[in-house]
Amino acid sequence: MTYFKTSWAALGAAILVAACGGGGDGNQSPKIKFTSMVNFGDSLSDVGTYKVGTVAALGGGKYTVNSASVKNWTEVLAVQLGVSAPCPAQTGLDGDPLQGFSVTVTNFSACRNYAQGGARVVHPVGPGNKLLGPPNSTLGQLTVPILTQIANHLSVPAVGGSFAGTELVTVMAGANDLFIQFAVLNTLGTANFSSYAQGIALWTQGEVDTVNAALGSGGANAGVAAAAPILAAKMADAATTLSTLVKTQIVAKGAKYTVVINMPNVSRTPFAVGLNSDALTSIVSGMTLSFNSTLQTALSGTAGVKFADAYTNNTDQFNNPAQYGLTNVSVPACNLDPAANPLSSSLVCSAANVITGDVSTYLFADSVHPTPYGYKLMAQEVAKNLVAAGWL
């Protein structure tokens, strides 16, 4: 009988507990207690490298619809990880001094976001760099490539040449290599073709000859067709190099937690749709897939490296916008008319120069960059992969 008395008491207590019950917050701390976050990348990860001079004066600085509280995906993720907010490791601009786009380059040794708008994987000249000439030289983005971003991090005295193993490292690049390569098509048949292609696009003489031969025998369309596989191959090269950097300069240098985010679906951006050519859009698509598949294959099975498939997630956003709470996936939220936006870029876009109407759930801020909502979705996809990895 004693057994039952105890048991009844327990049941009575249980009912009391139940009556008082209310929902609460579960354990919110990440599974891995990261000490910091280190970001290598391009404009999608940039938190204000160029927020200086006229860019800052115009209320811009990030590649989105800017505001005092706006966060790109790296900043959203930092909050979720419980690490300090990322700050740009370098600021400055090397553009037209008459327009306020020439600002001394300053390094911030305590900041760990090395991402820069226009950055490529290896080549130091990316979109917006002054060496590309007008109109790029007006803004003069620094476009320090991933290769150098990592080297710069390792050379910071406090970092001491290696990763601590307690930081989350993020790597996202490739799109600027795509833009630089794709621009080769604009030079086909011109005097600039050979020098541009063999210069910053890293083509060989043989590749230039192949395309020239096609142009000579079949005209412009034949030239574009001959260039397409070369462009895809160059993207595969960039991906291979990026994967090597991740393995030899990040993982081999002590990083235990690295997430590599692939390239979103550039072929569905307003930039690619605006080409108004199925043939050209298809080339962009081929280049994107070439980069992403090469990157994924090269990194698969690398210990300490997780892959976030932004491409698939992004493609699904285009196919099922309502599922993501997106109200528009084709029109930029920013008014890119030069009269309203001197750079025609989200870099200087804010509430002051967006289009009319509620753009809070648009996907795009400009022709390629997301709105704050788009960045939140990107952070969500990265977070999902970190959770699945047991890191978050």
Add this chain to the structure above:
Amino acid sequence: MKYSLQLIVAATTLSAAMGVAAQQAGDVMVRAGYGNITPHVTSGNMSAPSITGSKSDVGPANSVVGGVTYMYTNNVSFDLPLALPFKHKLYGAGALAGTGELGEVQALPATVFAQYRFGEPEGQVRPYAGLGLTYAYFFNESGSGALTAITNPGGPPTKIKVDSQWTYTAQVGLTVKVDKQWFVDLFYSVTPLKTKTSMSTGQTQDVTLDPVAYGLTLGYKF
């Protein structure tokens, strides 16, 4: 399960040596022991905004179970099961497969059964079948940091609410006498149950739980 079977065998062996007693009209019996609830989950997709195909899964839970039975006639009884709350873990599934534990919910299914007990009141082994009205009460829901990361990264902790539901439960069971007062009860029940989960971030999800429960208790007849 193996452990439970061993208990039954032991109880049955024990009972063979004992005297007879009855489960007859007017008797009141109480019991307590161990029970398990295993949901058989069919999850709907999480509503927008969410990653397409975000589904959930609900893990099994064990708890202390018991109950009170009143013999209305020699064969018809009314039964009120009692239990400590069952603590179920919520997991990501579908597009969220592999994301692990996303939260926790406690369940307290309250049921009143009408039962039919086969055989004579003095029977050594009496199988029974029952049908009951159930209120599946869910409470103390909590979301993990992983849920927040997936639904609203960088935002305030995402809260979960699971709607409590009325439904019915069908059960089959067996009592095995140990002696004049003591007996062992084994039951198995199924409950058709559909509910809705809501998140503080605005998403909802329809989930069919259809829990199956079983338990082994030791009972006492007054």
